[in-house]
Amino acid sequence: MNCEQIKKKISIRSVLExxxxxxxxxxxxxxxxxxxDREEKKPSLCVDFVKNKAFDFGTGKSYDVVSIVQQMNKCSVSEALEYLKKFDIPVNSLNINRNESNKNYKILEVKEIEHPALVQYLKARKVFEQRHLVKxxxxxxxxKPYFGIGFYNNSGGIEIRNKYLKICLGKKDVTFIKNHNVKKEICVFxxxxxxxxxxxxxNAQNSNSDFLILNSTAMFFKIEEELKEYEKIVLFLDNDLNGKNLTEEIINKYxxxxxCSVLYRSFKDLNVWFLSNLKEWQ
Structure with a gap:
């Protein structure tokens, strides 16, 4: 596909995801x-899934899939096109209604982590010891065949990660892990x-907390009522605008x-902080 075909055929939603x-x-x-391209408290980027374009009401900028990749990766057009090669997903074949599972994929195999690239990725993130919790x-x-590290959410959707990609196969949802602690404490990631x-x-070795993995700050609405049942909520959200805004909302609501983001205040998230302080835990 040439540049103009890519702008029309690859879903802008998938690129953002x-x-x-x-x-x-x-x-x-x-x-x-x-x-x-900046931090803000109210969303201003309007995405038109039919036209496969986006418009930023704050700056007046228009975006297509190529310019989005350029902005996010700070790269040239040719580098953006290279990034987009892995998608090749026609816009019209995507299910726009995210309340239903995306039917544009097929699971070929689910197994324990063994592919060298995925083993290396988990080791690079220093969580290889927890590989039993992912697939x-x-x-x-x-x-076209693809593979990645999968983590299931409560709706059976799979959060897929590898060195180059972050997507969700199926319905987007939170992942709730309950440890039968009678609603005393929950850790939120x-x-x-x-x-x-x-x-x-x-400290995690002796913890019997329940765990909530949002898989996106946009999923918080699914769980906010149930959080009221806990005596204590422990937050490990990202130190970006979305994470800070949600942290403030939760503090005001409960x-x-x-x-706990104060522990890694100078880092993007808990994992990045952990990598920088790994010697302390060895």
Missing amino acids: SFNLYPEKQNSKTAFYFAI EIHYQMNG EGYFDFLTYLRLP ESVED
């Missing part, structure tokens, strides 16, 4: 995202790599909340 970006508000044809997922999209990282910390 590859950067772990999800809508804050949406309907069947459009959605609002937070801006991709090696081989899947097909538009007839934004992504599952932070959850796996937490399990490597010394009685007993501990914000």
Whole structure:
């Protein structure tokens, strides 16, 4: 495909999801995202799934899939096109209604982590010891085979990660892990790599907390009522705008909340902080 064909055929939603970006508000044809070039408190990036384009009301900039990759990766057009080669997903074949599973994929195999690339990725993130909590997922999209590290959510969707990609196969949802602690304490994470990282910390060995992995801050609405049942909420959210905004919302909404992001205030998230302080835990 040439550049113009790519702009029309590859789903702008899938490209945004590859950067772990999800809508804050949406309907069947459009959605609002937070801006991709700055921090903001209200989402201003309007994405038109029919036209496969986005418009930032804050700056007046228009985006297509190529310019989104350029902005996110700070790269040239040719480098953006190279990044987009792995998608090749026609816009019209995607299920725009995210309340139903995306039917544009097929799971080929689910097994324990053994592919060298995935083993290396887990080791690079220093969570290889927690590999029993994830799976090696081989899947097909538009007839092309792919693979990645899979983590299941409560709706049976699979959060797929590898060195180059972040997507969700199926319905987006949270992952709730209950340890029968009678609703005393729950630890909340934004992504599952932070959850796996937490399990490597010394204090985690004696913890009987329940765990909530949001898989996206946009999924918080699914669980906010159930959180009221806990005596204490412990937050390990990212130190970006979305994470900070949600942290503030939770602190204002619930009685007993501990914000642990202060431990890694100079880092993007818990995993990045852990990698920088690994010697302390060895």
